[in-house]
Amino acid sequence: MLSPGAHYRLAFTQSILAMPHMFNAVTHYRMDYPDLSLILALVRGGTLARAAGLLRVDVSTVFRAVRRLEAALGQTLFEKSRAGYLPTTLATTLAEQAERAEQALDAARIGVEQGGEVISGTVRLTCTDSVLQGLLLPALGQFMPDYPALTLELSTSNDFANLSRRDADVALRLTTTPPEHLVGRCLGTVSYRICASARYVQQHAMGELADLAWIAPDDFLPDHPTVAWRRQHLPGVVLSYRCNSMLSVAELVRAGLGVAALPDYLLGDGQGLLPLGPALAGHDTALWLLTRPDCRALRSVVTLFDELGRHVSLPGRTQT
CATH class of the missing domain: 1.10.10.10 (Winged helix-like DNA-binding domain superfamily/Winged helix DNA-binding domain)
Known part of the structure; x- marks a missing residue:
């Protein structure tokens, strides 16, 4: 050797x-x-x-x-x-x-x-920017210090092409229909709520939702649950701001520029986002942890997959 x-x-x-x-x-x-x-x-x-x-x-x-x-x-x-x-x-x-x-x-x-084998190597991980900020970073902070020889390459994307093209090894994806050619596990349910900042609430009368300044994702996410809800319940609303990421939508809301439907994992204490009502009924989605079948033979990928499965914390989810 x-x-x-x-x-x-x-x-x-x-x-x-x-x-x-x-x-x-x-x-x-x-x-x-x-x-x-x-x-x-x-x-x-x-x-x-x-x-x-x-x-x-x-x-x-x-x-x-x-x-x-x-x-x-x-x-x-x-x-x-x-x-x-x-x-x-x-x-x-x-x-x-x-x-x-x-x-x-x-x-x-x-x-x-x-006194044993070290988990080492490079694993490529992809997720959306809002999942990175709200779910992945807190999880990585809990277990990555235990794997100093493991290197992560992180990329933010909104589709499954990264795994399909072998550009990534592991993905965290919000979907109700994960691709059949990938393997993984469902980590829980994600709900959405209409939110605003405290300043926006103070400065505007919270009357009809359609009369508020709306912030939403642009055409990059045409089938997003929040887009589907808005088309169904507020079909005539004129958007004040369009963003190419959900994290950007949340940042504009936090800045007091309007209201938006946001995932519940971005609404923790100290985030500056106030829910204006209950979760949007019938528009939940799921968070899936996914990988390619050929990656299951790689110890580095399996280790990261298992650790994420244990440490990614969704609201209401009991950790294993």
């Missing part, structure tokens, strides 16, 4: 061979992890003094080490300026490799400390 260092050297060698126009000189010098640590510290620090602090050595040691490494490589790694040491393209690329090696070593250390 290859050691973490050997794995890194193999990956680094492959990257060199893939870009010969950049690394012809590098192949004549056998780089090691201390070289990469030096480059990474100077890229992060930007000055000799800060790099020395990161490496816990003196400034002269960093200066001499950089000069020696550049001479060995036959290429310039940093350009000195008034702002400090600016990395060249080569230094930036090597720093990226160094970060990967650093992550691999961290994962190895964690494995030794925990």
